[in-house]
Amino acid sequence: MKTVFKIGFNTVLLTMFLGMLVLPAGFMGLMSFEENSNVLSAQDSIYEESSIKSIDNPEVPLDVKEMILKMEREYYQEQQDKFVGDINRTDEIEKLNEQTTENKEETVEENSNVSEKN
Amino acid sequence: MTLSKILARLIDKAIIPAVLLIASRLISIVLVSKYLGVAFKITDRGLIVQNSYDYIKVNSYSVLFMTTMLVIGLFYVLIKSLFFHDSHIKPTITAKLFSIKAESLIQNSYEIYTQGAVWVSYSYMLLLVSGIMAMSNLMYKWVFYIITGVTLLTTLLFVFDVEEEMKIKKDKDVEYDTDKSLIELPGDL
Numbered sequence: 001m002k003t004v005f006k007i008g009f010n011t012v013l014l015t016m017f018l019g020m021l022v023l024p025a026g027f028m029g030l031m032s033f034e035e036n037s038n039v040l041s042a043q044d045s046i047y048e049e050s051s052i053k054s055i056d057n058p059e060v061p062l063d064v065k066e067m068i069l070k071m072e073r074e075y076y077q078e079q080q081d082k083f084v085g086d087i088n089r090t091d092e093i094e095k096l097n098e099q100t101t102e103n104k105e106e107t108v109e110e111n112s113n114v115s116e117k118n
Numbered sequence: 119m120t121l122s123k124i125l126a127r128l129i130d131k132a133i134i135p136a137v138l139l140i141a142s143r144l145i146s147i148v149l150v151s152k153y154l155g156v157a158f159k160i161t162d163r164g165l166i167v168q169n170s171y172d173y174i175k176v177n178s179y180s181v182l183f184m185t186t187m188l189v190i191g192l193f194y195v196l197i198k199s200l201f202f203h204d205s206h207i208k209p210t211i212t213a214k215l216f217s218i219k220a221e222s223l224i225q226n227s228y229e230i231y232t233q234g235a236v237w238v239s240y241s242y243m244l245l246l247v248s249g250i251m252a253m254s255n256l257m258y259k260w261v262f263y264i265i266t267g268v269t270l271l272t273t274l275l276f277v278f279d280v281e282e283e284m285k286i287k288k289d290k291d292v293e294y295d296t297d298k299s300l301i302e303l304p305g306d307l
Contacts (some may be wrong), residue, residue, distance in 0.1 A: 006122070011126035020132040021239050024139035025247045028181070030164040031147055033173035 124232070131236045138187055139240060146183035150176050178258040181248055185265050188241055192272045195233045198225055199279045205286050227283055234276055241269045 147165060151158050156172045158165050167173045201211065202223045215221050245265050252262035 005167075010121050010125060013122055013129065017125055017129050017132060020136050021128060023136050024143065024184075024240065025243050027140045027143045028184075028247050028251075030143070031158075031167065031173065031177060032164060033167045033170050103209055 119228075127228075127232050128236060131232050132239075134241050135188075135191055135236055138191065139184055139244075142184050142187040143180060146180040147176060150179040150183070154179075158306060172259065174256060175255060177251065178261045181244075181251070181257060182264070184244065185261070185268060188237070188244060189268055189307050192237045192241060192268070195230065195237050196272060196275050196279075199234060199276065201228045203227070203279070203283070204231060205283055231280075238269075238273060238276060241265075241272060245269045 128218060147158075150156075151167070154172075155169055156176055158167045158176075160166075167176060202215070202225065204224050204226050207224055211220075212224065220299055245262075248257060248262045248265050251257040252259045303307070
């Protein structure tokens with residue numbers, strides 16, 4: 001009986017001691033961040049790669065580009081925001097074809113070559 | 119010395135470091151947030167910052183502040199262990215401590231090693247938690263490397279002191295030689 005009481009008492013003391021040790025670690029988890037935050041930081045990309053692709057990305061198909069531009073125009077026309085310069089642009093401007101895209105890519109390459117030479 | 123007495127002593131010695139570390143965590147979060155201009159709100163889920171970048175920044179400097187507190191505690195015990203240990207303290211240091219009425223710094227192995235065990239345990243606990251945080255990209259990795267360095271260095275210094283203590287004990291034991299072959303017993307003449 002005495003031995004059982006001794007073991008029980010020592011177990012309680014050991015648990016208390018371990019609890020004391022873990023307590024500061026528990027307080028280290030006191031802080032967290034909003035996972036669905038609307039606030040973006042320019043340095044977020046350092047820690048995790050963004051899955052959002054730019055519209056200039058060659059992997060984005062032409063019809064998707066056209067759709068995005070169309071939706072964007074409709075959105076800004078609804079908003080009637082003054083800061084958007086060409087909200088009254090027509091569908092014709094947004095019609096993309098292979099040739100214009102290739103021309104654009106060539107122009108970008110030329111520009112980069114010129115800047116490298118400089 | 120029974121096990122329950124040792125455990126009670128360890129609990130007693132763990133109170134001050136625990137309070138110090140918790141206080142340093144809370145104070146450092148507030149101070150670092152204010153200094154870096156990071157907004158946070160207090161909810162039932164704890165302190166919430168707006169994005170992961172702010173979280174990593176505040177969390178890293180806060181853990182660094184905790185590490186500084188830990189280093190202060192560890193070095194206080196280490197200095198007592200290496201220089202003010204009653205088993206190998208120099209007479210000149212003893213005289214100086216008595217003259218400035220700081221003789222309480224001279225402690226025996228039991229006092230020093232219980233304190234040391236508690237502080238080193240906290241050091242390993244911080245190392246473990248910071249390792250998990252660094253691997254999960256919740257903290258800068260260099261903070262984890264600093265904690266690793268501090269933990270290894272203090273462990274090494276404690277091991278050196280324990281080795282010296284064992285050596286002293288061994289040297290003292292030689293005085294009690296049990297070899298009775300050269301002792302003349304009554305009636306041998």
